[in-house]
Amino acid sequence: MRDKRTLYLVILLPFFLYPALFFLIGKVGQSQAGKMQQEKVTVLIDPALEQTPVPGLIGSDPSFVVKVQAFDSQALTEEKNTIGIRVDGNYAAGLAANESVILRITGDFSKDLLDGRKQSITGLLNKLNQSLLEERLQGVKLPPTFAQPLLIQEEDLAKPSQRIGKVLGTYAPMLLMLFIFTGCIYIAIDITAGEKERRTLQTLFTTPVNVREIIAGKFLAVACVGLASALMNLFSLVFAVLLQAKIMGGNVSAISLAVSAQGWVWMITLIVLSTVFLAALSMAVSLLANSYKESQSYVSPLMMLVLIPAVMAQMPGMELTMTTALVPVLNICLAIGAIFKGTFSLPAMVLVVFFALLYGLLALYLASHIFGNENVVTGEKVNWKLLRGRG
Amino acid sequence: MPASIEARNLGKRFGEVHAVQEVSFEVHPGEIVGLLGPNGAGKTTTLRMLAGLLAPTAGEAFINQHSVQKEPLVARRALGFLTGDMDLYRRLTPVELLTYFGQLYEVPRPELRRRIDELVEAFGIGDFKDKHCEKLSTGQKQRVSIARTLVHDPAVVVLDEPTTGLDIMASEFILQFIRRMARENGKAVIFSTHHLDEVERLCDRVVIIHKGRLQHHGDIDSALAATNQARLADAFFEMVQF
Ligand SMILES: Nc1ncnc2c1ncn2[C@@H]1O[C@H](COP(=O)(O)OP(=O)(O)OP(=O)(O)O)[C@@H](O)[C@H]1O
Ligand SMILES: [Mg+2]
Numbered sequence: 001m002r003d004k005r006t007l008y009l010v011i012l013l014p015f016f017l018y019p020a021l022f023f024l025i026g027k028v029g030q031s032q033a034g035k036m037q038q039e040k041v042t043v044l045i046d047p048a049l050e051q052t053p054v055p056g057l058i059g060s061d062p063s064f065v066v067k068v069q070a071f072d073s074q075a076l077t078e079e080k081n082t083i084g085i086r087v088d089g090n091y092a093a094g095l096a097a098n099e100s101v102i103l104r105i106t107g108d109f110s111k112d113l114l115d116g117r118k119q120s121i122t123g124l125l126n127k128l129n130q131s132l133l134e135e136r137l138q139g140v141k142l143p144p145t146f147a148q149p150l151l152i153q154e155e156d157l158a159k160p161s162q163r164i165g166k167v168l169g170t171y172a173p174m175l176l177m178l179f180i181f182t183g184c185i186y187i188a189i190d191i192t193a194g195e196k197e198r199r200t201l202q203t204l205f206t207t208p209v210n211v212r213e214i215i216a217g218k219f220l221a222v223a224c225v226g227l228a229s230a231l232m233n234l235f236s237l238v239f240a241v242l243l244q245a246k247i248m249g250g251n252v253s254a255i256s257l258a259v260s261a262q263g264w265v266w267m268i269t270l271i272v273l274s275t276v277f278l279a280a281l282s283m284a285v286s287l288l289a290n291s292y293k294e295s296q297s298y299v300s301p302l303m304m305l306v307l308i309p310a311v312m313a314q315m316p317g318m319e320l321t322m323t324t325a326l327v328p329v330l331n332i333c334l335a336i337g338a339i340f341k342g343t344f345s346l347p348a349m350v351l352v353v354f355f356a357l358l359y360g361l362l363a364l365y366l367a368s369h370i371f372g373n374e375n376v377v378t379g380e381k382v383n384w385k386l387l388r389g390r391g
Numbered sequence: 392m393p394a395s396i397e398a399r400n401l402g403k404r405f406g407e408v409h410a411v412q413e414v415s416f417e418v419h420p421g422e423i424v425g426l427l428g429p430n431g432a433g434k435t436t437t438l439r440m441l442a443g444l445l446a447p448t449a450g451e452a453f454i455n456q457h458s459v460q461k462e463p464l465v466a467r468r469a470l471g472f473l474t475g476d477m478d479l480y481r482r483l484t485p486v487e488l489l490t491y492f493g494q495l496y497e498v499p500r501p502e503l504r505r506r507i508d509e510l511v512e513a514f515g516i517g518d519f520k521d522k523h524c525e526k527l528s529t530g531q532k533q534r535v536s537i538a539r540t541l542v543h544d545p546a547v548v549v550l551d552e553p554t555t556g557l558d559i560m561a562s563e564f565i566l567q568f569i570r571r572m573a574r575e576n577g578k579a580v581i582f583s584t585h586h587l588d589e590v591e592r593l594c595d596r597v598v599i600i601h602k603g604r605l606q607h608h609g610d611i612d613s614a615l616a617a618t619n620q621a622r623l624a625d626a627f628f629e630m631v632q633f
């Protein structure tokens with residue numbers, strides 16, 4: 001608590017992080033896209049296609065430099081930014097015989113630039129294909145619709161709020177877990193392993209303060225920072241997503257989250273409960289360490305343990321069921337996701353809250369059990385044998 | 392007079408290690424008792440059991456007739472405890488630190504303020520009372536630490552090697568203070584040490600342990616008589632020689 005830096009890191013950073021991050025990604029993406037547009041690509045066209053509309057068609061796009069010349073496919077990969085087009089058989093004869101003329105686009109399409117250009121070439125050639133088709137149909141006196149018995153159109157009834165809800169529902173739970181965890185763990189380390197290392201813990205235990213009170217005090221400190229971190233992140237994230245939607249040209253007045261007041265209450269409840277769980281877990285684990293250094297080495301594995309279920313919750317088709325409601329972290333992530341998407345049901349929420357509470361209390365019990373260990377009291381290495389013996 | 396500190400058949404086992412076995416002694420108000428023993432004898436372990444930091448695996452400890460195990464909070468209220476592996480909060484000044492611990496002991500505010508003024512005066516903390524504890528010298532820290540053990544005016548004071556690492560002046564200062572606490576304020580004091588001269592000068596009685604077992608409990612003369620030696624050092628060597 002005496003370390004202000006940690007507080008800034010945990011609370012103020014996220015407030016600016018998301019808008020900044022979104023902005024940055026947007027900018028970089030834009031400039032990358034701009035670069036891709038400007039770069040010239042050479043298109044070698046087989047002389048067999050010289051008398052066809054192909055060279056003119058490709059040449060109509062200013063980002064292509066068209067050269068009619070024979071080329072070797074293997075040699076093509078050695079050339080910089082080069083794509084080749086050739087024809088199988090005779091173009092004119094094939095068309096005249098109402099056959100399909102095969103055009104081959106060759107190049108190293110593992111390169112992003114060439115892969116992108118291949119698509120524009122395909123687009124151009126498709127247009128040509130379309131007009132050739134119409135010519136053929138006209139030749140046999142059929143309307144252009146002849147070749148398209150069904151015209152399929154889609155109509156997305158999702159409101160912008162639902163689309164945003166889907167994005168937030170997918171990614172926000174994991175980010176929330178991540179930030180609750182990082183908020184908790186560093187404070188937890190500071191006031192457990194850190195105090196052991198600074199040798200100030202033992203003194204506290206000689207005062208007439210109940211061990212329970214000491215644990216409660218420390219737990220509250222950890223949980224408060226974790227919670228503050230989580231809430232700051234939640235608001236910042238929602239704000240950033242709305243801002244981004246506005247920049248992307250959405251109708252801002254129509255864009256509001258489809259989260260009801262009841263939904264927010266459930267969400268805050270779930271966030272509080274997951275904070276209880278993660279704060280207690282952080283404390284239990286960092287109590288096992290004797291020094292900052294040692295506890296640092298516990299952070300990554302623990303983080304994985306928290307993040308794996310959180311990432312699992314993002315997988316398509318993952319839903320709240322009796323089974324998934326049993327898995328810590330996963331259940332809360334799915335529930336928060338459902339709230340954002342506006343698809344939560346009351347019984348499911350009650351179930352998740354029940355289990356989240358259960359796990360939170362279990363973690364708290366574990367933490368206080370470890371805290372009561374003599375070796376923690378005297379600032380020494382926690383002895384597993386003794387720990388079990390006293391269980 | 393009832394004993395202020397009583398160790399009754401105290402024993403402590405760490406797994407297979409018997410750190411302390413069947414150790415019994417008493418300390419009365421106004422008395423200073425020295426706890427002697429070679430490294431690893433079990434001194435710190437014994438004192439920690441008196442403070443309730445470790446639960447004895449055998450026997451029981453009493454502070455002011457209150458069982459440390461059964462009524463830990465009452466017992467601790469009457470106890471000031473310091474071992475060498477306790478440190479001060481680095482970011483607090485001595486006065487902040489004393490205030491914080493005074494509050495933990497629930498000393499009433501006006502009394503706490505008076506008490507802290509007294510301690511700052513008695514321990515010469517005034518010169519550095521606004522510095523962060525991390526910036527203090529070893530001797531200054533030790534003075535603050537001992538002041539901390541006394542902030543709630545305990546009837547019983549338990550110190551584990553209070554003079555280790557200090558120069559002669561600083562040690563002398565602390566020893567004088569221990570003497571005053573016992574003689575003038577009637578506190579019961581037990582402290583462990585490796586300096587036999589401190590014991591000879593200060594202590595009414597000595598407790599000598601070796602390999603976790605009590606070797607001697609009584610005044611210095613009886614220790615000399617028991618071993619037929621003229622000096623405490625020789626008596627000590629004889630008792631811990633096996
Ligand atoms: N937490 C512990 N776990 C296991 N063994 C311990 C623990 N604490 C102490 N011991 C063992 O108990 C014995 C007594 O240790 P203790 O610290 O009481 O000795 P001491 O008399 O204070 O020694 P010193 O003069 O070196 O301070 C030693 O053998 C020590 O290794
Ligand atoms: Mg010791």
